[in-house]
Amino acid sequence: MLQKTQDATVAVDIENVTKNYGTFTALSRVSLDIRDNEFFTLLGPSGCGKTTLLRSIAGFEEISDGAIRLYGEDIAGLPPHQRPVNTVFQQYALFPHMTVMQNVLFGLQRLRKPKVEAEARCAEVLELVQLSAFAGRYPNQLSGGQQQRVALARALAPKPKLLLLDEPLSALDLKLRQAVRVELKQIQQETGITFIFVTHDQEEALTMSDRIAVMSAGEVQQVGTPREVYEAPRNRFVADFIGETNLLDVSVTSVTGDQALCVLPGGREITCPAAAVVDPGPGHLSVRPERMTLTVPTDALLTGRVENHVYLGTDMQVMVRLEDDEILTLRVQNSEAVVVPTIGAEVGIALEAGAARLLAD
């Protein structure tokens, strides 16, 4: 703990933050360190507390317990207008009675920046989001994507120490969303401002973030780089929420260090990495569909019958019913060379090295 707060690269230090609404606990002892210059994502399904956490950092919610420190300074008691933090709102909340320029100038004027300086900064951020030509327009004269960029420019203009983004892409259509992701990441790198990005879209989180905090039921389930949370999910929730996965019921026979020896359905044994210290006994194994291949039944780790297959364009989804009646889903790349076994065929399944992972719960 002590070491953590002294670390100069920590931008936001969230310590044991709890938020109760009556008897409902929206955030339960959440602790996170967000580093300087980081693109940090809070990922989780709706109702998981990610928006509440973001609004607590912005100052729109009062936390019930804990501390929020911004570069070492406790900001939990400050009203929103005294926090050097800006927000890009989900529906943008652009002031409809002001032009783009007036919107962007709003924060600078409240900070009593000299007029020349404010206007220069305004031009700078509009340039950054490529909207210089639209300075005189009203928000309702802009497209959804343009509005989103005005919201970004408005929040960036006062040079906040921290930028909060509350599902800013959710109102855009798919094509636009994919383009904006790249743009947003670039802007973050150019400005060097710490971003905290809230989303329920795992693809968004994986493509943009430096680190992701996966949240559920008011608690942080796992913090890590996109690769870590995808390839080494800590528990069933993370494995299931991010990407597709197969959960296999296994029994753990022994654990040595971070490796565990498990018995698969069908009786074969496998050694795989464990997410945390696991006791011997029943456990769950996570295997991603694309990390398995179909083989001949003899000598395969798992065997079963093809239950169904679904054509997905680039991939083929194959469902295999194992001997213990569990259904395993595989993804097989579509190509001339691959022959998909017919429904009812007896198949074996091979796991790629490191594909299986024993979950903490």
Added chain:
Amino acid sequence: MAGGIASASESAGIYKGRAGLLILPSWLIIGFFLLLPVCMMLIYSFLTKEFRGGVIWEFSLAAYDQFFFNRGLFGDEPPQIEWTYINIFWRSLWQAGLATIFCLVIGFPTAWFIATRVPRHRTIWLLLITIPYWVNLLIRTVSMKFLIRDTGPLNEFLIWLGAIGEPLHLINTNIAVQLGLFYSYLPFMVLPIYASAERYNFSLSEAAADLYAGRWTILRVVILPAVKPGIIAGSILVFVPSLGAFLAPDLLGGAKTFMIGSLIEEQFKGNAGNWPFGAATSMILLSIVMTVLIFYARSQTRREAR
């Protein structure tokens, strides 16, 4: 949604700690100049009258006694039920009820008709309905009086048409008062029904038609229940002000068409000059109206609970 949970509960609101201060002016003004006066009126209804208006600060039930009982000219006879004032209330109740029914009969089709226009035309129709409401009530009542006078344009027109030989004598009759009430509050019926009808989901009608219901069956079984909230709201908006109306009965009616409003007015402005009696009559009127409104509020709460 997380956002939904957040905004539905208490949080660091912008106006935190100032809410009480912001609501204070309403409380002060309405509390001091309406709530307090109504309480005072209640007290006055239990005081002794002074002859040229005003009261003597002595407790008395005379006002309520006068309303319900007749004790003869000198107050020494055994009490009998006094029908004069009860009859005035009774007349007011059925006049207001009748006005409500007439407004409903004309108002519902009108509201429905407007609600089924294309949205662009609806506002025009609505504007046409609301304009008369914005015109001074006194002027509207005076206009009605002018129109239906014995020698007024309505009679002249009917005679010219040959529909009648003699002028209809409408003024100073219950019919004239009824016409005045109906005319005063008709827009109050149309607007709430329109608001309900506009939200009506037409696929309900289609579903009913699909299940072999005829046009008028659909109206009775599907549409009327759906717009019931609007009909109830409209009926209250017509009934309550009709009950205490003053202008229509006073200008269009006569001694035989006396309603509560005139009875009360007479105790303060007219010759009767009996303040406690006027206060008591007002209290009785207020309690009738409040009963209606409380029943309405309770039915609303039950509706929302469902």
Added chain:
Amino acid sequence: MSQRHDLRRFPGFLQLTLLCLLLLYAPLMVVMVYSFNDNTSITIWGGFSLRWYEDVFFGVEAPKFKQAALNSLSIATMAATCATIIAISSAVAMMRARQLRGRTASFALINLPLMVPEIVTAVASLIFFSAIGFTTGYATILVAHIVFCIPFAYLPIAARMQSIEDTYEQAAMDLYATPAQAFRLVLLPLMMPGVFSGFLLAFIISLDDFLITNFVKGAGIETLPTAIFGSVKTGIKPNIMAISTLLLLVSVGFVTLSYLASRMGQNKEQKT
């Protein structure tokens, strides 16, 4: 779909709607037409003339009506202004403050003037003013008008506020605006169409009031409705019809204004 099978249509509803409009407009139209009648006897048409309008402005009764009109307008302006300010403040508290105690009671109180019958309000006000020894006159009329104008100003303002999400104010606060600045620079401009119709409605309602004014005015002061009432008690004279027509036009002007204002507000939203 053919008209015969359109389930929205019911035979006779159009006719009833037209009847409704006829009933609403006939008396007003008749008075309007007869106000241009060049005949002292009000029912016999004697040709078009503006003589009664001349009479309104320059006749024997002109000073009386001018003073009454002046009183009406000044009271309506002040009462509507006060009521609108109080209504704005109440609407902000009711719609924005989440931890407001007694919200239901406050809502009932604000709407109390709508629920209490006018004649009862009139009686209660008269009793109250006389009991506390308040001299009846201009001030008592003004106070009474402010009270019953509050709910009329409140309703459109609250309705408007309901459609303004509080994220606008949050965005303002997020951009370093104090709560007062967030209100003045963001919320108030967005509320403006509601404020405008609230003010107009309160203004018209104040101008319209006869009963309460008649009770609390005392001797020696008249508003336009009380002056007209006093005059028609003895019979309808043509100059009253001219005044009525003028007042009618003022009202129609105001409705149109408020209609246009609300349309402007709506247009802005639709594009957003």
